[in-house]
Amino acid sequence: MLVIKGRVITCENDCSIENGVVVVEGDKIIFVGSEKDWRTDGDFDSIEYDEDVTIMPGFIDCHTHITGAESGLYGLGAASTFDRLINATEHMGVLLDAGFTTIRDMSLFSPALKRGVERRKLRGPKVFPGGRVLGITSGHSDGNPYFPVDYLQQENPLGYLVDSMDGCLKGVREQFRIGAEFIKICATGGVSSMSDGLDDVQFSMEELNIIVQEAKRKGTYVAAHCSGTAGTHQALTAGVTSIEHGIKLDEGCIELMVKTDATLVATLSISLGIPTYKGLPDFMIEKGKICLEHHLKSIEMARGANVRIAYGTDFSNSANTPYSENGREFVSLVKAGLSPYEAIKAATVNSAHLVSGVGKIGMLKAGMVADIVVVKGNPLEDINILENSNSIAAVIKDGIIEKKICKGGF
Numbered sequence: 001m002l003v004i005k006g007r008v009i010t011c012e013n014d015c016s017i018e019n020g021v022v023v024v025e026g027d028k029i030i031f032v033g034s035e036k037d038w039r040t041d042g043d044f045d046s047i048e049y050d051e052d053v054t055i056m057p058g059f060i061d062c063h064t065h066i067t068g069a070e071s072g073l074y075g076l077g078a079a080s081t082f083d084r085l086i087n088a089t090e091h092m093g094v095l096l097d098a099g100f101t102t103i104r105d106m107s108l109f110s111p112a113l114k115r116g117v118e119r120r121k122l123r124g125p126k127v128f129p130g131g132r133v134l135g136i137t138s139g140h141s142d143g144n145p146y147f148p149v150d151y152l153q154q155e156n157p158l159g160y161l162v163d164s165m166d167g168c169l170k171g172v173r174e175q176f177r178i179g180a181e182f183i184k185i186c187a188t189g190g191v192s193s194m195s196d197g198l199d200d201v202q203f204s205m206e207e208l209n210i211i212v213q214e215a216k217r218k219g220t221y222v223a224a225h226c227s228g229t230a231g232t233h234q235a236l237t238a239g240v241t242s243i244e245h246g247i248k249l250d251e252g253c254i255e256l257m258v259k260t261d262a263t264l265v266a267t268l269s270i271s272l273g274i275p276t277y278k279g280l281p282d283f284m285i286e287k288g289k290i291c292l293e294h295h296l297k298s299i300e301m302a303r304g305a306n307v308r309i310a311y312g313t314d315f316s317n318s319a320n321t322p323y324s325e326n327g328r329e330f331v332s333l334v335k336a337g338l339s340p341y342e343a344i345k346a347a348t349v350n351s352a353h354l355v356s357g358v359g360k361i362g363m364l365k366a367g368m369v370a371d372i373v374v375v376k377g378n379p380l381e382d383i384n385i386l387e388n389s390n391s392i393a394a395v396i397k398d399g400i401i402e403k404k405i406c407k408g409g410f
Helices: 081-097 110-118 149-155 164-177 205-217 229-238 251-260 268-276 282-304 328-335 340-346
Strands: 002-009 016-025 028-034 045-047 053-057 059-064 100-105 126-129 133-135 159-161 183-186 222-226 242-245 263-265 308-310 372-376 392-397 400-404
Touching (some): 002 372, 002 392, 016 053, 081 392, 110 126, 149 159, 183 205, 229 251, 268 282, 282 308, 308 340
Parallel strands (some): 133 159, 222 242, 242 263
Antiparallel strands (some): 002 016
16 A cells, blocks of 8 residues: 545635545545544555645546647757657656646557557557647648648648548548547637638538547547637537637637537637747747637636646647647646636646546545545645656655655655
């Protein structure tokens, strides 16, 4: 058994347990509660701290693209697929050390990264893989219009171009063929794409319907990148399960999200940061400036309507978005009006819905998988401590200690 002592945030309710204990046996949690209520005569190892610490469920990032691109220069056209995959394996460990025990990834590499972690050939979070992001020619998944389409289809680890109903159907099946467990699409234009505007609607209704229905036939769902209002409304009408970004939501979109129980993966930190990021092209900065006010308003509306808000960063381990600071989204969500507890819930119990983890991960509760993070200090009083991996004192994934920086115990 492994016994971890400190303040406990279970995410099962709104309360924290002072002088708490979480007990792990094998890969499962067997006890969560006050230290005075835990009694055992058996052998156990312990993790204890002299300083103030908080024990929490492992964090879940529902919007990652582990493509191995560390900067705008060392990406498509500047490195081979193999170079990027090697980078991606290193990036996985950085995410784990930041407290992220599960990610929902959308990239060419995600199925292989999942297998590598499961076989313990690779140190990193558990992966819920989505394959490449489907989008239209000249749309948000069209990585660079100055490259030939055939080259992009072969080399782009992030986007995959599909046009017409037949093309969409085949694109979905091709992602399932490589091991995707859900489908990500671009329903609107976006900030980082050169050939479209934020409000562009990128699929016909018929194309969207065939994508969503094919995913349902496979027993899974569609996540939709959505910046503009009209494309978001159309995606929700087609039956997508999650809205990624949701920059320009209106009342009609919110009503549909409530009706269909859709989840908002806000990725707010990117919107807050783009106007000040270094090294971005002018068109991207200008689009980013447009987003910020709309994005904050959308999150306010979603929160007011009790739409489930999940945690997602859209970080890429660039100089602007390092994985060691993957916790910036906690701070951003609080800036948008969420309480510290609501921001933590976004990265735990709320995100579990999108990675097939309901009842398995996302809470500290007896019987659930032992994905646990120990942080220095109390994030309910200062959410900023979750921003940097230096504050993450321990990470336990599936009952195995993956990171530990303390003197006691092991």
